[in-house]
Structures are given as C-alpha cells and as structure tokens.
Amino acid sequence: MASSTKTLRKIQADPIACCSPVRTSMLDGSDAQILAQSFAALADPIRLTLLSIVASAKGEVCACDLVEPSGRSQPTVSHHMKILVDAGLVSREKRGLWVWYAAVPERLDALRNALR
Amino acid sequence: MASSTKTLRKIQADPIACCSPVRTSMLDGSDAQILAQSFAALADPIRLTLLSIVASAKGEVCACDLVEPSGRSQPTVSHHMKILVDAGLVSREKRGLWVWYAAVPERLDALRNALR
DNA sequence: CGATCGTATCGATGATCGTCGATACGCACC
C-alpha cells in the first residue's frame, strides 16, 4: 500500500540558471542532485529521439505525432514526455483534444553550460 | 587527429566526434543509443561529484582522494569511476600502486555540442 | 619469499526504470 499520489514539485530549483559547471568548480550535493536528475532525463534513447523531434520542429509538435516515429506505445510515449516536461526540457500545452509540446531551449543551454 | 593511440577500452563509437545535435536535426536510433549511454554516465549525483573533483583539479587526481569526499565506499567509487572511464569522460592511468584519473575535456565538449 | 597496501571484481540485496495492456479522464460534437 503506497502513500497517496505524491504531488511532487516539478523542479527543486530554478530550471534555467541552475547548477555550477562541472569542469571548473566542485559541485555541492544539491547541485549534483538536480543536475543528475536533468541528465537522467536525457539518459534514454527514446527520450532523446522524442526530444529531437520536438526540438528540431519549428514551434510545437502534437503528441499524436510522436507515437509512430518513436516506435513505442502511446502510454510509454506519454510517460517519457512527462519526464521531459518535469525536467523542464519540454513545455506542454493542451488545446482542445490535443496536447502540444515545444522545446525549452534555455533549459538545454543551461545543461550545456553545466558541462564546462 | 587527436585520436588516442592508447588501448582504448570498448567504446561503441568514436568518443569525440559522435552524434548529431539534438536540437537542430532528428537523431537516428544508433546516435540516440550512444548519446543516451553518455548522458547516463552523468545521471548520478555521485558520478557528477566525482567528475567535478577530477575535472576541477589541475592535471590528475589519485583514486585514493575520491573516496572520502564522495562519502561512498571504495568499491562503490571504483564502480562509478569505471562508468565514467567507459563513457570516455575520464582517463585512467595506473602508476605503481596508485591510479590516477584525469578529465577528457574533448568528450565533455562533444556532449555539449550534442545539446544543440 | 612474505607482508602490506591500493584498487578492482564478485555476490547479494533493495530500489528504480522501461514497457505495455487496461482503464480512467477530459474535451468536442451530435
């Protein structure tokens, strides 16, 4: 018996300006925790594929256009997109019956910046 | 050039020049696979901490200086360093009784470059 | 030699993850 649905906060720190670079200064524990969570979102080939589809598109992409190219079931795609959204790498907007995703380039920039 | 003549372990592809950018073009499956494996090496707070210790140091760091600041046991540190080495992010050299690690900045640059 | 020291591997365990079928939810249109 698990606890009730945990309403965990999306990102524990500012998603854009977080984290000191890996290469120039030593990380403290909480920075490492947040950074690791972000990289974990990229540590799956299906998520990278989904992200590349969304990020390479001009503007938004409909969720319905992600299932077939990823080769995974609809629940699996939804699961992975949620991880990308929770990591702040992708934004989600529901309009009518469809859900539209868009990349958050600032977040990718922040991760790139952490890799120095 | 700059391809090392050392006996590189089994890295599935050229560790420096791999993978097309996420943001501008769509990934194919094998690229996504390799990239995901690299990011998986960064998807753990202990490994990020270890990497930051090695990368922020001038030159090399002795393995014996990694156990205490990471707060993990020696086998665990050895395990994580192996993952970082296998990912090409860190080089390993045994001299006498000690093992010395050094960052591979080209590899970090390659990962940064993939995040576009 | 044999003793000692630093590091890697092994084995086991508990936790987390990726996956998909079934199903619930929410919106639109009749």
Place this chain on the structure above:
DNA sequence: GGTGCGTATCGACGATCATCGATACGATCG
C-alpha cells in the same frame, strides 16, 4: 446526456542499477 477520440494514469512485470562487505589481484618493500 451520449458517443467517440486523444491523452494520462494504473498495475504489473522483467531488467537494470546503486550499494557495500568480502575477497581477489597486483605492485611495492623489507
């Protein structure tokens, strides 16, 4: 309201992972 459609959640399963004690490996030194 009822029906149909797109998406999210649930439940379960097998696979992978992080962790550490015990131990093996290998180099140094007496």
